[in-house]
Amino acid sequence: METIIRTEKVDKVYYRGKPEEVRALHQIDLEIFKNRFVLLRGPSGSGKTTLLNVISTIDRPTEGFIFLFGEDVSKYSDVGLSRLRQKRIGLIFQNFNLLPRLPAWENVSFPLIPLGVMEKERRRRSVEMLTQLRLEKRIDHPPEQMSGGEQQRVAIARALINDPDIVMADEPTSNIDAKSIKTLLGILMDLKGKGKTIIVSSHDPVFLDYSETMFLLKDGKLIDIENPNDFKCP
């Protein structure tokens, strides 16, 4: 099994040295294999989102090392991290983070802008992606004209537009209804079937039946790992 993500003694401290200092992550060591469905689980405030942010490189650890695809990305420059996210990581945020005034297809396509993909091609690819996610009737609609589930699917389409190796979703079920949750699970499993690594941060038990590896966090510490066999290379 190929290791795709590895962390070594990762700490994340907010307001370091100040009276309001918060230790969000404490000495996190974990390993994630390619093409696994991974669940980061824990109560609210346990550090799930912080850990997801750190391993997705949208936040930097205070201490420790993060290895992505075998490389120590803790030493990467801002440019290097942007390139890595652009090519290999797709992010789905809890509140979707869609740009309010842009129609769905533009929200999906803007990661392609710095790649020099021209508008016609951007639209073609976005429409294709939105159609796959059954949003063909919402292509020109801005987010405020869509339901939570639809907005999430637009966010998924945006995460997938560059065909990333890893898809990470933060609390993906918190802002959508039951029907949309079912759709979401279908999409994530389909992506896993296509060889992607799926990492979900959630306290929702709905993912328990789907995840192959589960990291349990509490107070910023990794307290349990389910399917520990995954950690031992055969």
Place this chain on the structure above:
Amino acid sequence: MKGNQTGDMSRHLNLLFTATANILRNKVRTILLILCLMAVLFPWITAISISEGIKFQSLLSVEEGADIYVTSDYFGSNGPIPLDYLDRFRKMEGVVSVFPRIVGRAYFVNRLATIVGILPENLPKSIHLARGRTFLEKGEVMVGKGLAQEFGLQPGVRFSLSINPSKLLKVMGIFDADATIWSSNLILMAFDDAGEFFKMKGKATDILVYTRPGYGSVLAKEIQEAGWDPPLRVQDKALVKRYFQRGFNYKAGVFTALYTVAFALAIPALLVISGFGQTERKKEIGVLKATGWQTQEVMEMVAIENLVISLTSAPLAILMSMVWLKWLNGAWIAQFFIAEIGLMAPFPIPSRFLPLPSILAFLFAVILTMVGSLYSTWRTAAVPPAEAMR
């Protein structure tokens, strides 16, 4: 290599189109920013145009005028010069013609008019008779179009001025001139009449010397150093030109300096407007970075937005300045450059739009918008995306 260049070009084009689309999408912010920039730039552009217009007219007048102006030296200032110098100057080598002139000022009702006493044959070529005829007889005058319009003066009308109420003057002609600023409030009369009017018989305020080409500065030096008693003050054409240029550059400089203060005060206002919707922008930048945009790409897009806004604002400010000058005759701003004209000038204010102030206006707009947004964008883009989106 070629592929990379094409990719780079496509990326820059994409950023340009995205920036333009952002401007169009954020209409309120864009309109406010453009209006604010126009409000800051247009008075400056108008002022510089007026200054350049006046300078141009002045230089035209100087160019058309005499080669040497001679007055008496009264404690370092210009004083009346006796007419017996006329013959002495005429005898000098290189002199073509010499004639006396009286230039004085007097109130016409509440308007300060300039009275010029001159020989009819020496009337400047730039003066065009609009109505009536030139002065020929004693007591006859020609008045500038501005003064005539303001007080309803027509050929045949008689008037007197408070400085010498016993002398009755009769309007014989109304004239216009290339240099509106000098001609508008002018009253032209015969030299002898002016001498009588100002009670200065046998003297002129200055003597105008026309020379053969190349003799101007030599003769000026010769007259200056001839040891006259009382001593004379001599100004040649080049010197007068320099005075004018320096004077207007100084005024434009003072205006620009004063304006810079107002400009500096405008920066915080623009910062606020540039940062209009900054929270939303901060989040947007965070999302862009999270989805793979680089800081320099975000900065490029924002810089292009500012550039497009500046490219729109500067020509609009120039256009507004043209409208202000054409329809409102440079109201409020012109009085800084032309004394005693009040809020609305009674004559067409001269103006000239030169490329340099236009380029400077564009640069000012760029600086203002860049200062307003690039730093805050960089601060947002340089932090981890998770922090920007928080």
